[in-house]
Amino acid sequence: MSKTAIAYTVSIATLLVAIWLGVSIGTVKIPIETLWNDADATASNILWKIRMPRVLLAGIVGASLAISGAAFQGLLKNPLADPYTLGVSSGASVGAVITLFFGISLPFLGAFTLPVFSMVGAAATMFLVIGFARLVDRSMKMETIILTGIIFGSFLGSVLSLMIALTQEELRQIIGWLLGSVSMRGWKYITMVLPFFIIGSFILWLNRRELNAMLFGEERAHHLGVNVKRRKMMILIGGSVLTGSAVAVSGTIGFVGLVVPHMTRLMWGSDHRHVLPLSLFNGASLLIICDLVARTIISPAELPVGVITAFIGAPVFAYIFYKQRRKGAM
Amino acid sequence: MLQVDEVSGGYGKEPVVRGVSFHVEKGEVLGILGPNGSGKSTLLKIISGILPKQGGKVTIDGKSASAYTQKQFARKVAVLPQLHAHAFSHSVKDTVGLGRYPHQTGLFSSWSDQDELAVQEAMNYTGITRYEDTPIELLSGGEQQRVFVAQALAQEAPILLLDEPTNHLDIAHQQQLLDTIRNQAHQKGITVVSVFHDINLAALYCDRLLLMKNGEVAAIGTPQEVVLEQEIRSVYEARVKTQPHPEMPKPQMTLLPDLKEETEQFRIMKEDVKIREDHVVLQAQQPLKTISSAVHNAGMGWYRTFINRGVRHDYHCDDVQSELADYLLSYDYQLTDTVAMMTAVSPEYVNVQEFKAEFGSIVIAVTVGIGNAVDVSKAWQREELPYIGTINTWIFINGLLSEEAFVQAMITATEAKTKALQDEEVIDPESKTIATGTSTDSLLIASTQQGASLPYAGPITQLGKLIGRGVYECTVHAIHSYRQAKDEVE
Incomplete structure (x- = not known):
């Protein structure tokens, strides 16, 4: 079996195991046969109404964040880039909170108003961060981009705080949402996020070879025949669609987009033809497991899943940064 | 395209x-x-x-x-x-x-x-x-x-x-x-x-x-x-x-670097040519710009040590280059810094003289062995046998020579040598005509590249006149020494 075949087999198997664990473990243990045998009405209810949508949503959000993280990293040639470190998640949050705050519901968009605003926020932040980083330092060094992301992220964070301070009755809803969670969302959220997930992933997948070329720099990619301007725009939009829709349904969940692509590259190499789909599977698995831990570790209470991901993600971030700097120093 | x-x-x-x-x-x-x-x-x-x-x-x-x-x-x-x-x-x-x-x-x-x-x-x-x-x-x-x-x-x-x-x-x-x-x-x-x-x-x-x-x-x-x-x-x-x-x-x-360092002035003198047991040597204070047809480090280059080694008549070696290198090393001469030629003539028969003119001076050293004398115009009739005997000519010039001057110095020196052989009636034993040299002659021109600028070295110039006269006189003297030594042996 080739290395690639092993990579896909392992990743998909891990995802299936993660789904099974996520569905069966909890305050009530659900046996696996409930899936096809609805003799136990309570178990069946918990499975289909609560656990399954939660697990699937965690999977979709994790997959979205991981694949867009992989794409941002490739595009910016920056292993520390992800929707969270770039401030894109914060932008998406601002978009979403504005919708909640003003109670906006645009005609035609209806239930999609929130994710669409969230995506617009994500895209706007992305372009601002990259534009500002380029203004500061034409060569767009790794640190420049991350620092710019932090600047924009903090600014947008304070905008959020301001809006929360001005809110009264919506307060709890917004804060709960901001902490990042996939609980109690139901099937409605899945149907809302799924089309954006498919479109965004497909856009990024279309650019898998272009991302490989861009790892050698935009100039090199240009020489290899890549229409850099158009492709870059496509990748930024694809990444923003995924980040925006993920944030819209689950709030800001950090570091999934950083950890997953990094681990995937470490294990299977950095060819984007495989990094993108593998990150998708592994991101889904990771967030399902993290969510499982978040809701069981201090049961009956629940931790926001963002706490768990940050707990894993921050050390990994530090490790990558250390390794990159050491590499640069040599 | x-x-x-x-x-x-x-x-x-x-x-x-x-x-x-x-x-x-x-x-x-x-x-x-x-x-x-x-x-x-x-x-x-x-x-x-x-x-x-x-x-x-x-x-x-x-x-x-x-x-x-x-x-x-x-x-x-x-x-x-x-x-x-x-x-x-x-x-x-x-x-x-x-x-x-x-x-x-x-x-x-x-x-x-x-x-x-x-x-x-x-x-x-x-x-x-x-x-x-x-x-x-x-x-x-x-x-x-x-x-x-x-x-x-x-x-x-x-x-x-x-x-x-x-x-x-x-x-x-x-x-x-x-x-x-x-x-x-x-x-x-x-x-x-x-x-x-x-x-x-x-x-x-x-x-x-x-x-x-x-x-x-x-x-x-x-x-x-x-x-x-x-x-x-x-x-x-x-x-x-x-x-x-x-x-x-x-x-x-x-x-061409533009360095501010002071280069130390020096001159080559007759006394710098030393006669050792089995070779003649000149060691200059600083490298000389040299062109030669020597055995070791022939061609153009900058060298400080110049050796004319006398070998026995029955010297025979398949790889002369490496044998000569071993010989130089045994005397602690640096291979990269040394030009060396060989002759079957004993070093004490070298003729060294210094000649002066307005521009400066030149030193000439010649060893002559003419058992192998040849008339170059008849050389095509000869069979190539391992002949013994060679004329080695060294010319050291205290002056700054152009590349043309090096070439002209070579011509002038060769003409003077031929004239010496003619006046001394050195005969090519095969063709019985007057010889022009031997079949293995070597020439070395080395200059300090200091002092007067000498763009030309043909007989019309002071330097050319000096080379012509000097090489002629030294070669004639060396022929006399050679004949004298031969008579003594016989």
């Missing part, structure tokens, strides 16, 4: 490149040279479409460059970048495979046999096949650059643009890389345009050179037409001298 007409452009409002025109034929290698900031890299970036042009026209294969889509353009033009670091690792084969990007079209475009073939061929050609699964960052700089050459070759474009491709490479890798590119250009008819930093490398590997100054073309033509002392001096504002390459009809240039 590639036609550039009146192209201008650059980064800001003020164009860096101004009205540059040239064309390159299929299979031709054009080098772009120029000082830092002369616009050579900018020109390349305008041609490859990285920078927009503000005026002019680039035509590729008969079609305007702007009429191509990005992918079509990449199928016509491949670019080899300067070496730089990468944040992520790719295997060698994946990196080379990216060169096939412009040939892959459609949504699910898969890897075709033709893609695989082109990649394998490019890797074989650059000798990186054995690394194909290695991540590129584990390779050395030279090997990495070969991977990118392979990537550009896999692109199978008829035009290859290079921007200082040998930057940061050691000389072995520089040679390897440029040999590869040059050979590809000639075998496959690839048109190459390359920016060079090193004038000598460019002159060696390019069919034509384009010299840029302040964004404009200062000169264009063959290396012989462009690498001229005047041209380089005015464009680079550096003092240089050009010389021919030892193996190829290409010019090479050397910097």
Whole structure:
């Protein structure tokens, strides 16, 4: 079996195991046969109404964040880039909170108003961060981009705080949402996020070879025949669609987009033809497991899943940064 | 193949490149040279479409460059970048495979046999096949650059643009890389345009050179037409001298440093020539510019120690060079610093004299063995047997000689030697006519390159007169010593 075949087999198997664990473990243990045998009405209810949508949503959000993280990293040639470190998640949050705050519901968009605003926020932040980083330092060094992301992220964070301070009755809803969670969302959220997930992933997948070329720099990619301007725009939009829709349904969940692509590259190499789909599977698995831990570790209470991901993600971030700097120093 | 007409452009409002025109034929290698900031890299970036042009026209294969889509353009033009670091690792084969990007079209475009073939061929050609699964960052700089050459070759474009491709490479890798590119250009008819930093490398590997100054073309033509002392001096504002390459009809240039150090004045005198047990030696304080037909370190160079070794009549050796080197080492003479000749005459028969004129002085040392005397005009009648006997002539000049003067000094010395043999009636034993020399004569001219400038050394000049008279007198004396010694033996 080739290395690639092993990579896909392992990743998909891990995802299936993660789904099974996520569905069966909890305050009530659900046996696996409930899936096809609805003799136990309570178990069946918990499975289909609560656990399954939660697990699937965690999977979709994790997959979205991981694949867009992989794409941002490739595009910016920056292993520390992800929707969270770039401030894109914060932008998406601002978009979403504005919708909640003003109670906006645009005609035609209806239930999609929130994710669409969230995506617009994500895209706007992305372009601002990259534009500002380029203004500061034409060569767009790794640190420049991350620092710019932090600047924009903090600014947008304070905008959020301001809006929360001005809110009264919506307060709890917004804060709960901001902490990042996939609980109690139901099937409605899945149907809302799924089309954006498919479109965004497909856009990024279309650019898998272009991302490989861009790892050698935009100039090199240009020489290899890549229409850099158009492709870059496509990748930024694809990444923003995924980040925006993920944030819209689950709030800001950090570091999934950083950890997953990094681990995937470490294990299977950095060819984007495989990094993108593998990150998708592994991101889904990771967030399902993290969510499982978040809701069981201090049961009956629940931790926001963002706490768990940050707990894993921050050390990994530090490790990558250390390794990159050491590499640069040599 | 590639036609550039009146192209201008650059980064800001003020164009860096101004009205540059040239064309390159299929299979031709054009080098772009120029000082830092002369616009050579900018020109390349305008041609490859990285920078927009503000005026002019680039035509590729008969079609305007702007009429191509990005992918079509990449199928016509491949670019080899300067070496730089990468944040992520790719295997060698994946990196080379990216060169096939412009040939892959459609949504699910898969890897075709033709893609695989082109990649394998490019890797074989650059000798990186054995690394194909290695991540590129584990390779050395030279090997990495070969991977990118392979990537550009896999692109199978008829035009290859290079921007200082040998930057940061050691000389072995520089040679390897440029040999590869040059050979590809000639075998496959690839048109190459390359920016060079090193004038000598460019002159060696390019069919034509384009010299840029302040964004404009200062000169264009063959290396012989462009690498001229005047041209380089005015464009680079550096003092240089050009010389021919030892193996190829290409010019090479050397910097003439402008050092403020005081050089110590010295003179060669008669007393500097010392007679040892089995050789004559002169050791100068500083290296002398030397031209000779010696056994060890013949040709042109700078040397401090000069040896004329006397060997026995029955000396026989298959590898004279290494035997002589061992001999020099046994006396602690440095091989790199020493010119050495051999004679069958005992060192005490050397004739050394000093001659003075207004410009300065010369020292001449001659050993003569004429058992092997030959009339050069009859030499074609002789059978080549291992004859014993040779005339070794040393001329040390306290002065600053031009290259012409070295050549003229050699002519003058040879004529004087022949005249001495004639007056002494030295006979070629085979033809019974007057001999002109022996069949193994050696001549050495060495000068201090200090003091009076001596541009010529023919008999019309003071130096020529001195050499003529000196060599004649020394040779006559040496012939007398030789005959005397022979009489004593008999």
